[in-house]
Amino acid sequence: MPDFKVFPLPDTAEGLVDAEILTWHIKPGDEVTVNQIIVEIETAKAAVELPCPWAGVVTELHAQPGETVNVGAPIVTIDVDPGGAAAPAATAPAPAAAAEQNGQAMLVGYGPKAATTKRRPRKAASAPAAATATVPVAPPPSNAAPSNATPSAAPPVAATPVVPDTPAELLALVPLAKPPVRKLAKELGVDLRSLVGTGEGGVITREDVQRASAPEPVSALAPGPVGSRERRVPVRGVRKMTAQAMVDSAFTAPHVTEFLTVDVTPMMEFRAKLRSHPEFRDVKVTPLTFAAKAVCLAVRRTPDVNAAWAGEEIVFKDYVHLGIAAATPRGLVVPKIRDADAMSLRELAVALEALTATARDGRTPPGDMVGGTFTITNVGVFGVDTGTPIINPGESAILALGAIRDMPWVVDGELAVRKVCQLALSFDHRVIDGQQGSQFLADVGALLADPAMAIAY
Amino acid sequence: MSSPEQWTHPEPGVGPAATAATPTAEQVIAGLRATSEGGPELVQLLTPEGERVPDSRWDPYVADITAEDLRGLYRDMVLTRRVDREANALQRQGQLGIWVPLLGQEAAQVGAGRALKPQDMVFPSYREHGVAWCRDVHPTELLGIFRGTDHGSWDPLAKRFHLYTIVIGNQVLNAAGYAMGQRFEGKVGDDDGEATMVFFGDGATSQGDVHEGFVWASVYDAPLVFFCQNNQWAISEPTERQSRLPLYQRARGYGFPGVRVDGNDVLASLAVSRWALDECRHGNGPVLIEAFTYRMDAHTTTDDPTRYRLADELEAWKLKDPIERVRVNLVRHENADHAFFDEVQAEADQLAAELREFCVNMPDPPKERMFAHVYEDGNPVLAAQRDAYLAYASGFEGGGH
Numbered sequence: 001m002p003d004f005k006v007f008p009l010p011d012t013a014e015g016l017v018d019a020e021i022l023t024w025h026i027k028p029g030d031e032v033t034v035n036q037i038i039v040e041i042e043t044a045k046a047a048v049e050l051p052c053p054w055a056g057v058v059t060e061l062h063a064q065p066g067e068t069v070n071v072g073a074p075i076v077t078i079d080v081d082p083g084g085a086a087a088p089a090a091t092a093p094a095p096a097a098a099a100e101q102n103g104q105a106m107l108v109g110y111g112p113k114a115a116t117t118k119r120r121p122r123k124a125a126s127a128p129a130a131a132t133a134t135v136p137v138a139p140p141p142s143n144a145a146p147s148n149a150t151p152s153a154a155p156p157v158a159a160t161p162v163v164p165d166t167p168a169e170l171l172a173l174v175p176l177a178k179p180p181v182r183k184l185a186k187e188l189g190v191d192l193r194s195l196v197g198t199g200e201g202g203v204i205t206r207e208d209v210q211r212a213s214a215p216e217p218v219s220a221l222a223p224g225p226v227g228s229r230e231r232r233v234p235v236r237g238v239r240k241m242t243a244q245a246m247v248d249s250a251f252t253a254p255h256v257t258e259f260l261t262v263d264v265t266p267m268m269e270f271r272a273k274l275r276s277h278p279e280f281r282d283v284k285v286t287p288l289t290f291a292a293k294a295v296c297l298a299v300r301r302t303p304d305v306n307a308a309w310a311g312e313e314i315v316f317k318d319y320v321h322l323g324i325a326a327a328t329p330r331g332l333v334v335p336k337i338r339d340a341d342a343m344s345l346r347e348l349a350v351a352l353e354a355l356t357a358t359a360r361d362g363r364t365p366p367g368d369m370v371g372g373t374f375t376i377t378n379v380g381v382f383g384v385d386t387g388t389p390i391i392n393p394g395e396s397a398i399l400a401l402g403a404i405r406d407m408p409w410v411v412d413g414e415l416a417v418r419k420v421c422q423l424a425l426s427f428d429h430r431v432i433d434g435q436q437g438s439q440f441l442a443d444v445g446a447l448l449a450d451p452a453m454a455i456a457y
Numbered sequence: 458m459s460s461p462e463q464w465t466h467p468e469p470g471v472g473p474a475a476t477a478a479t480p481t482a483e484q485v486i487a488g489l490r491a492t493s494e495g496g497p498e499l500v501q502l503l504t505p506e507g508e509r510v511p512d513s514r515w516d517p518y519v520a521d522i523t524a525e526d527l528r529g530l531y532r533d534m535v536l537t538r539r540v541d542r543e544a545n546a547l548q549r550q551g552q553l554g555i556w557v558p559l560l561g562q563e564a565a566q567v568g569a570g571r572a573l574k575p576q577d578m579v580f581p582s583y584r585e586h587g588v589a590w591c592r593d594v595h596p597t598e599l600l601g602i603f604r605g606t607d608h609g610s611w612d613p614l615a616k617r618f619h620l621y622t623i624v625i626g627n628q629v630l631n632a633a634g635y636a637m638g639q640r641f642e643g644k645v646g647d648d649d650g651e652a653t654m655v656f657f658g659d660g661a662t663s664q665g666d667v668h669e670g671f672v673w674a675s676v677y678d679a680p681l682v683f684f685c686q687n688n689q690w691a692i693s694e695p696t697e698r699q700s701r702l703p704l705y706q707r708a709r710g711y712g713f714p715g716v717r718v719d720g721n722d723v724l725a726s727l728a729v730s731r732w733a734l735d736e737c738r739h740g741n742g743p744v745l746i747e748a749f750t751y752r753m754d755a756h757t758t759t760d761d762p763t764r765y766r767l768a769d770e771l772e773a774w775k776l777k778d779p780i781e782r783v784r785v786n787l788v789r790h791e792n793a794d795h796a797f798f799d800e801v802q803a804e805a806d807q808l809a810a811e812l813r814e815f816c817v818n819m820p821d822p823p824k825e826r827m828f829a830h831v832y833e834d835g836n837p838v839l840a841a842q843r844d845a846y847l848a849y850a851s852g853f854e855g856g857g858h
Contacts, residue, residue: 010551013759034813035546046761051546122852 003081005054006062006074009041012048017176018070018201019043021063030058032078039075044176044201056080177204187329187362188213189239194231213329238331249393253309253428257388258437262445263409265419270451274345283349287421288324288378290448291401292348295374296320296341297457298443304436305397305427306373314431323372323392324352326359334375334392335359335368376401386422397427397437399444421448495749496703500729501719505777507785509724518728524792530571530723531783531793532801534563537587538780539805540596543812544586544603548758552816553603557584561721561753564779565686566656567591568726569748572734573654575617578639580632580655583621584686588656592618596808597815606822626664629655629683633670636679636742645680650738654682654730660691662707663699671711671745680737682730683708683745686720688752693765705747713743720750721779751777824850 009019022040026032035051038058042048059077063069175192177185181204185192190212197204212231235243249255267290274280299306299320307316322340326333335358337343337351358364375392380403389398402422409418425441432440446453495501500515522530541559548556559566562584570591573579581588589599594611601607602621609620622628632655644651661667662685674681687704689696700707708715714736718729726748733744751774755762787793828843 008551010549011554012549014555035543045759046755046764048549048761050549053550053552 002059002079003056004059005056005078005080007053007076007078008072009069009075010050011071012041012043012050013045016043016045016071018068019048020068021065021075022047023065024061026052026058026061026076028058028060032056032058041069044203052078054078054080057082175204176202177209181206181209185209185212189233189237189331191233194233196228238333242332245393246390249391252393253391253396254430255388255391255426256429256432256434256437257424257426258434258441259386260423260425260441260445262421262423262449263411263418264404264421264448266450266452267448268404268419279346280349283346284353285345285349286352287380287404287448288376288401289345289349289352290451291376291378291399291444292322292324292337292340292352293345293454294444294447295322295376295399296343296348297447297454298440299341299374300457301443302436302440304432305440307396307431308373308394309396309428309430317373319373321371321373323375323395324355325375325377326356328359328362328364330362333359333364333369334372335364336370336372374398380404380421386424388424389426391426391428395428396431397425397440399441400424400426423448495717495719498703498705498717499719499749500716500725501722502724502728503719503722503782503786505721505782507782507789509786515725515728515732518731519724522724522727524787524790527724527783527787528793528797530567530727531780531787532804533567533571533587533590534723534780534783535801536805536808537563537567537590539809540590540812541586543809544596544600544816545754545758547600547813547816548603553600553758554605556603556758557756558752558754558758559584559586561751561774561779562686562688562748563587564723564783565684565718565720565726565748565750568723568728569654569656569684569730569746572727572730573617574652574734574738576649576651577734577738578617578619578632578635578651578653580619580628580635580653581621582625582628582656582658582661583623584658585621585656589618592616594618596812600812600816600819604816604819606819626657626661626666626670629657629661629664629667629670630673631655632681633674633679636674636681636737637677639680640677640740645738645740645742647739650680650740652680652682652734652737652742654684654734656684656686658691659685659687659689659696659699659704660694661685662704663691671708671743674743675711675713678740679743680740681743682733682737683743684730684748685745686748686750688720688750690752690756690762690766692756692760693762695766703747705745708745713745715745715747717747717749720748721774721777721782723779723783750779 011017012019019041020043022042024039026036026038032038032052033055034053037049038052039050040047041050056078059079061076062074069075175195176197176199177192182192184190184206185204188209190209192204192209195204195208195212196202198208199205212233264287267287271285271287271290274285303316306320307314319339320341322337323334324337326335335355337348337355340348340351343351355364355368358368372392372395374395375389375398377387377389377398378401379387379389380401383403385405386402387400389400391398400423402424404419404421406417407420408415409420410416411418423441423445425437425444427437427440447457500512501510502512502515502519503509538560541556544553544556545558545560547553566585566587567590570579570588573591579585579588579592583602586596586599590596594616598610599621602609611618611620613619619628619631622631632653636653639645639651639653655670657667670681671683673679674683685704687696691699696704703717705715705717716729716733719725729746733746736742736744751771752762753771753774784793784798787797824847825843828839828846831839
């Protein structure tokens with residue numbers, strides 16, 4: 001009777017998960033011999049010819065040239081006993097079942113792929129684990145006397161039970177990417193499992209990760225089939241923290257946002273002057289530095305913005321731990337400059353430079369990100385005019401610093417081109433009233449509009 | 458220097474390196490010259506055309522080789538090759554995790570293996586299937602290593618053949634130590650003396666372990682034959698990336714003799730190995746033998762040699778096939794007839810079938826095996842790990858892997 005055996009795709013190198021069928025050297029109906037080259041496959045490592053494990057007649061090819069097949073999936077069925085005598089019906093399984101049963105116990109590849117199972121089933125919790133632990137894995141076949149056995153007299157080779165589990169599938173779920181790419185993905189918070197690799201053999205490339213981490217372009221596509229055009233990234237890490245903090249803040253602190261547009265031309269002139277000053281020779285003074293200094297000065301006049309709501313009481317702080325919102329490869333982090341109010345402009349500039357460099361490298365220690373009293377977010381670096389920032393939880397106000405642009409501006413009754421910047425201050429109305437908030441924002445604006453005003457503070 | 462193509466290139470940016478898939482014409486010519494010619498020092502007793510060439514220095518060492526013996530060597534090589542090809546096919550069929558082909562190196566190994574005396578000790582690398590054959594290690598005993606079920610199932614002391622060593626060159630140190638012991642225990646000095654032979658490849662000569670082995674063996678006059686099979690390729694690296702002079706000449710720097718032998722000539726390999734072992738067992742060791750040969754298949758089944766070497770190189774070496782020249786010689790001198798060749802072929806097929814049968818029926822080792830034989834008296838940490846793993850593994854349905 002016919003005896004069907006299924007040849008599953010083996011792992012021809014160490015740890016391959018799939019291969020592409022290049023060419024078949026056989027077709028159904030052909031007679032094959034042991035070790036006859038039947039198919040050429042291309043793996044991630046090499047083009048490889050596969051020899052046939054049995055002699056017999058080819059029954060079916062399960063994969064076409066060009067098709068990528070998972071390791072362990074059947075590629076060919078061979079009838080190893082086409083002319084054999086009929087066996088008693090009671091012991092003759094249906095051909096399909098026979099194919100299943102006779103799948104050779106694979107060392108690598110783990111037998112034919114089970115239809116839809118994605119992972120090996122775990123036993124029910126009540127299963128007596130201890131009992132199964134002692135069951136021998138595969139008893140040596142009684143006929144394992146190789147010296148006097150010949151291929152023709154060989155018993156079916158499926159002496160060990162076929163295991164229809166598919167660790168190969170599990171392997172396939174582990175995305176293919178090189179270690180530097182994995183590291184990058186980790187830094188950018190990109191889940192490799194959500195990506196489809198465009199590299200050779202589906203390997204995820206650096207570009208794939210970078211594309212995935214870039215903000216998604218707003219597309220005006222008509223609604224239609226989505227599927228592969230959507231991807232789902234689990235919320236974790238910095239993203240999760242940010243989301244939690246923003247929700248906490250937005251739904252507990254009643255936010256008020258005020259705006260102020262300022263002519264910062266004098267500040268920019270002062271900045272140019274400082275650049276040639278020997279003391280500032282080696283530091284970078286940016287608009288953010290001035291904003292930080294202005295906030296520290298203005299807080300003295302309006303301590304409310306540096307206070308915190310603590311349920312039954314309001315905590316006023318005699319120090320300013322200034323948080324600077326920084327966009328990093330890992331996401332938004334807000335490292336703090338401790339006691340910023342005690343610092344000179346130069347010290348602030350140095351601290352800011354160090355802090356942003358550390359944040360950009362992703363090396364900001366967790367201790368540097370807590371205990372702030374006030375936050376500045378420099379949305380201007382993205383070319384944005386302004387925004388309505390959400391207060392960092394535990395603080396009462398946040399200042400957004402917009403982009404500095406050349407704008408028409410009325411100076412002494414005449415139109416002039418000036419450096420103009422927009423400021424936005426969001427504050428917690430439980431702590432700060434409109435008067436204090438407006439006062440503070442006006443003070444910061446005045447200091448940026450004319451740094452000389454600092455003398456008055 | 459970030460591109461792999463440049464890693465082995467002496468001057469980055471000048472052009473494709475030796476490992477590049479598209480070598481320059483100069484590199485092709487240099488490569489062919491380096492791999493197809495053994496140079497004037499090459500010891501050869503049987504030409505690729507099967508001609509026996511007289512050699513006054515080496516002939517005495519094979520003077521006793523009769524036609525019967527030559528047929529034996531032929532049989533050894535054919536069976537070794539058949540085992541190698543069958544195991545390679547078994548890997549391609551999913552029965553072995555990996556296989557290390559020796560195709561093309563049969564003469565070097567059989568020549569050396571048949572030169573050994575029963576009392577000699579052998580330290581192989583992982584490609585010495587031919588030497589294993591000569592040491593009566595049945596090919597089925599090699600399979601567990603490559604199926605990942607054991608580390609070799611023969612008794613290394615009984616067979617005088619150490620277990621395969623996967624770490625490149627490491628066995629040279631083991632062998633040096635063993636040979637020093639032979640010397641310290643007074644087992645050298647006469648015709649019945651002991652010697653040790655260690656096998657390694659051209660790539661291993663760049664390892665520190667091999668250098669150390671050379672130094673120790675040399676300064677203690679250890680009875681050690683360093684048998685280097687220069688198969689031209691250390692995976693994808695050509696010998697020109699291992700050495701600026703022929704490898705056998707390195708011995709001079711350590712103070713012992715080195716000989717380059719045609720590794721595809723089983724008679725020459727036998728003669729030189731016999732001489733070297735004799736030198737060693739009489740206390741004149743160590744000796745370096747460079748068997749100039751060619752790996753005709755991949756480094757392992759995981760490797761794809763077409764990515765780093767050209768097909769015409771392989772074609773050139775096919776003309777120097779180690780088995781073919783013996784066959785031609787036997788036929789020309791009417792020392793073997795058709796019946797003999799058919800018989801050997803049938804025997805090879807039988808052996809291959811036996812190997813296949815054994816391999817596909819190999820039982821999976823029990824799960825706790827990997828925790829066994831680590832400590833003589835057990836270890837509580839390891840026992841806890843074993844119990845945790847067994848509990849975890851038993852949580853899956855179906856058993857097996």
